[in-house]
Amino acid sequence: MSENEMNLQAENEMNAKEAPLVLQVSHVSGGYYSGGILKTKQNYREVLHDIDFEIRQGEIMGLVGESGTGKSTLAKMILGLVQPEQGEIIHHTKRPQIVFQDPYSSLNPAYSVEWSIEEPLRVFGKYDAPERKRRVRDMLKRVELPEEILEAKPTELSGGQRQRVSIAAALIRRPRFLILDEPVSALDVTIQAQILRLLKDIRKELDLSYLFISHDLNVVYQLCDRVLVMKAGRLVEQGTIEEVYENPKEEYTKNLLAAAD
Amino acid sequence: MRIKRNGYLTAGLILTGIIVLMIIIGMFWTPYSPLTMSAKEKLQAPSLRHLMGTDNFGRDIFSRVLKGAGTTLTIAAATILIGSVCGTIVGALTGYFGGVVDDVLMRFNDALTAFPSILLALLVISLVGPGNKYNVILALGIVFIPSYARITRTAFASLRDANYITSARLMGASNARILLVHLLPNTVRILLPALTIGFNNAVLAEASMSFLGIGVTPPDASLGYMLSEAQGMFAAAPWYSICSGLVIILLVFGVGLIGEGLQRGEREVE
Numbered sequence: 001m002s003e004n005e006m007n008l009q010a011e012n013e014m015n016a017k018e019a020p021l022v023l024q025v026s027h028v029s030g031g032y033y034s035g036g037i038l039k040t041k042q043n044y045r046e047v048l049h050d051i052d053f054e055i056r057q058g059e060i061m062g063l064v065g066e067s068g069t070g071k072s073t074l075a076k077m078i079l080g081l082v083q084p085e086q087g088e089i090i091h092h093t094k095r096p097q098i099v100f101q102d103p104y105s106s107l108n109p110a111y112s113v114e115w116s117i118e119e120p121l122r123v124f125g126k127y128d129a130p131e132r133k134r135r136v137r138d139m140l141k142r143v144e145l146p147e148e149i150l151e152a153k154p155t156e157l158s159g160g161q162r163q164r165v166s167i168a169a170a171l172i173r174r175p176r177f178l179i180l181d182e183p184v185s186a187l188d189v190t191i192q193a194q195i196l197r198l199l200k201d202i203r204k205e206l207d208l209s210y211l212f213i214s215h216d217l218n219v220v221y222q223l224c225d226r227v228l229v230m231k232a233g234r235l236v237e238q239g240t241i242e243e244v245y246e247n248p249k250e251e252y253t254k255n256l257l258a259a260a261d
Numbered sequence: 262m263r264i265k266r267n268g269y270l271t272a273g274l275i276l277t278g279i280i281v282l283m284i285i286i287g288m289f290w291t292p293y294s295p296l297t298m299s300a301k302e303k304l305q306a307p308s309l310r311h312l313m314g315t316d317n318f319g320r321d322i323f324s325r326v327l328k329g330a331g332t333t334l335t336i337a338a339a340t341i342l343i344g345s346v347c348g349t350i351v352g353a354l355t356g357y358f359g360g361v362v363d364d365v366l367m368r369f370n371d372a373l374t375a376f377p378s379i380l381l382a383l384l385v386i387s388l389v390g391p392g393n394k395y396n397v398i399l400a401l402g403i404v405f406i407p408s409y410a411r412i413t414r415t416a417f418a419s420l421r422d423a424n425y426i427t428s429a430r431l432m433g434a435s436n437a438r439i440l441l442v443h444l445l446p447n448t449v450r451i452l453l454p455a456l457t458i459g460f461n462n463a464v465l466a467e468a469s470m471s472f473l474g475i476g477v478t479p480p481d482a483s484l485g486y487m488l489s490e491a492q493g494m495f496a497a498a499p500w501y502s503i504c505s506g507l508v509i510i511l512l513v514f515g516v517g518l519i520g521e522g523l524q525r526g527e528r529e530v531e
Contacts, residue, residue, distance in 0.1 A: 079431060081427065081430070081431075095431065095433075097428075097431055097432075098427070098428065098431060100424040100427075100428075102424060105423050105424045105425065106424040106425055106428065107425055108425040108429075108443060108447070109447060110446035110447050111446075116425075119429070119432065119434075120432040123429075123432050123433055123434045123438065124432075124433070169428065170428070173432070
């Protein structure tokens with residue numbers, strides 16, 4: 001690494017440190033109760049243990065780990081869909097939105113693309129119909145979709161198109177923080193690259209922060225500034241992408257990286 | 262929801278359409294008064310003068326069948342209206358919210374389903390009193406609620422964790438909006454065929470009740486009541502049983518075809 005690059009990196013880190021907080025997750029544990037209507041110790045299964053990290057404005061945080069380690073549960077908890085048993089989740093911005101992995105169930109099959117993108121604004125209730133239409137068309141341009149697609153039903157779209165529509169719907173209310181739960185895992189490689197580029201561009205345009213959940217370490221390397229490594233419900237490692245990828249401290253991270261190469 | 266046109270659907274719509282059209286005409290005009298007796302013309306076989314013959318009082322059976330089918334249709338339609346609306350409300354709430362409400366309501370539902378429907382209808386009739394058309398509708402409507410509750414509960418429960426519903430919750434949509442706007446249109450594909458099956462069951466249930474004498478009573482006449490009336494003169498006027506039975510069969514067959522057509526048409530679109 002040249003001196004110049006190192007300076008640049010140091011500057012970036014300084015900026016990251018100074019940027020205002022978007023999300024604080026402090027010592028969070030939680031899980032699910034199964035069976036019966038009583039919440040007893042016996043049917044409680046803890047999925048997350050003592051998770052602790054924070055995300056700053058403009059940052060893309062990767063979250064990696066094998067399937068079943070609790071990545072999606074953590075996402076649900078940040079979204080407020082699952083309550084933590086211990087610890088605290090503090091949002092410093094508007095409620096985050098999410099883009100899901102499966103583009104086939106993330107859009108309501110009964111309605112058109114236009115309806116799906118407009119619905120968050122209708123629920124919000126602050127804008128009249130012409131203003132909503134204008135915002136929908138503006139957002140459609142940002143996700144690089146043609147206007148003709150507004151009339152289409154989700155079943156008529158490709159996986160990549162659906163994911164773009166999902167991103168538009170998630171961003172239409174202009175949240176500052178977006179959770180991306182394996183957003184490109186169901187897509188083939190060329191489409192993956194397009195969506196990743198779109199996510200990068202749109203982050204700059206709209207000054208967004210992402211929590212990017214993935215099991216694909218190459219994708220995380222391409223996109224993320226920092227990364228969290230999760231194993232069996234615990235954060236085993238966190239740091240900048242360079243720190244973790246070039247100098248992993250934990251045996252688990254080394255194995256993960258070795259498996260990805 | 263999109264449905265591809267197919268033979269079942271077309272045939273069902275035509276058959277049901279013809280029957281319903283005739284019933285509607287019968288509500289305003291019949292060739293003869295269905296109640297006027299005529300000793301001279303009793304027990305006549307079908308002819309051009311009396312398309313379906315006459316009964317032992319000389320009443321025109323075609324006119325009576327038109328009126329009776331109207332009563333049957335009204336009762337069946339009102340029954341599935343009550344059953345599906347109430348059933349959908351119960352099913353939507355239990356399926357979407359789950360938890361204690363779901364457990365309690367669905368166990369009660371199971372208990373109701375355990376009784377044969379005729380027995381249950383008999384119970385309701387014994388509470389509200391027999392004879393009146395509206396009492397039959399009430400009894401059958403209540404009897405039909407559990408099956409619709411079960412069907413819609415399954416539909417709502419299977420969709421409540423869909424990603425697009427999670428998104429709806431995150432955007433702050435109210436439960437009412439999620440249930441009515443986001444979920445309900447997606448359950449139509451399950452509900453619509455269930456409505457046609459339910460309609461047929463209601464036609465048959467009304468016919469059985471009236472046949473057994475716990476349904477409509479004179480001066481109202483339904484197809485089921487006419488069947489039981491015809492039973493007494495089967496040897497003298499077999500056309501009475503055959504004609505009123507045939508109308509029940511055609512009505513049920515036509516609506517059954519529509520239901521089958523809906524299901525096939527949707528599968529083809531997918």
